[in-house]
Amino acid sequence: MRAELNTICRCISLTPRKPLLEPGNDTDQVYRVIQGVLRESEYSADGRRQVMRFLHPGDLFGRLQLPPYTHGVTAITAAEVCAFPRDKLNAMMHRFPEVEHVIVAAIEAELAAAERHVATMGLVSAAERVARFVLDEGERAACGPGGGRDCVTLPMRRADIADYLGISTETVSRLITRFKRKKYIAAMDRQTFRVVDAEALRKTAGE
């Protein structure tokens, strides 16, 4: 079964900043992230961008049934993804209950993540949103080389974080600076942070 899954998928390698899907174009593939981080985003008519999520290894994206999947997807780091044709994946799902189980669970996890995103955006203060973002990303992404458990890598731009959280780039920058000053986090380099005081961060995140 796992072998059969491999036969229907096609692997794609992406360099940083390389778009995989252009916004507005539908796709009949379902993708799975093997390696790297990608950004899934939507554009409003007047050109503003909403980053929907950051995709990490293991994440699924695309739609199995419901036609339109019009998000733009772009690699942030070097990345590798697998593409499954929707119809073939559907067929496999019918034949193997286990595949079905995994996929339904994945979609529901995606839904739960979207709901958490909503809850984060509903939080009144920008500080709460950024604190929560740092904590969430810390849980999802393992730390890069040279870092321990309590390290967070944020490979995306400040502007990406801003468009994800619905605040401005400047505010993101200011808050990260504030967290550094308050010794909640310490910068290893521009992208990597050590979470020094997770408790304080959690308190700032309001939960």
Place this chain on the structure above:
Amino acid sequence: MRAELNTICRCISLTPRKPLLEPGNDTDQVYRVIQGVLRESEYSADGRRQVMRFLHPGDLFGRLQLPPYTHGVTAITAAEVCAFPRDKLNAMMHRFPEVEHVIVAAIEAELAAAERHVATMGLVSAAERVARFVLDEGERAACGPGGGRDCVTLPMRRADIADYLGISTETVSRLITRFKRKKYIAAMDRQTFRVVDAEALRKTAGE
């Protein structure tokens, strides 16, 4: 098959303001709204509420696979819902591809709605959020008695709308008043509005 679906479900009638699920308690049921409008909400540790969505007839809620469904669900209007035990629904899904198809499509629709919610919350101005909310609800809910196509019923409280959109009750009220003054909408009664100028509303919503 449809008959068999009926045998595994239990119907529940709810009066307005009646909670169906208390926040924080997990449930092993999947529900489907038959009639009425319900509110699904989540609470942060410090007591603030985030309304996740308003459930309309045909909507599914609950989780099929992933354990925790901890949202609170409360009836806004008189409502009727069907409860399906998760395991029995899973079993049926395996046996009938059609059921599986419908359910996966429903979850994906739910996901798409959550993503739209995220996009709405990312919109900078409160006016945009409220305009979009009015338009969206207009599409979902048919109008009550005495109204035509272009009528929107908003049976929920202002506070519910506020907690859904991540703004304050007062702002919701002010903006609805503004839209009335600008003749975008006209109040039939406290809950029902006639969309007079959908174009202007859409422009305000930023798309």
Place this chain on the structure above:
DNA sequence: CGGATTCTTGATCGTGTTCAAAGCAGGTGG
């Protein structure tokens, strides 16, 4: 009809956006 609840409206204040400019990389070519 009275009491409670929700909705509206007003005034003030704080937070985050916006506009603007300077500081920092990373990459390219001389």
Place this chain on the structure above:
DNA sequence: CCACCTGCTTTGAACACGATCAAGAATCCG
């Protein structure tokens, strides 16, 4: 190898929007 250029990030100052506090109007319920 360094100077330059470009794009990103940081920091600053002013302003605007929406939150909050507070009071009054409307509606619902017994």
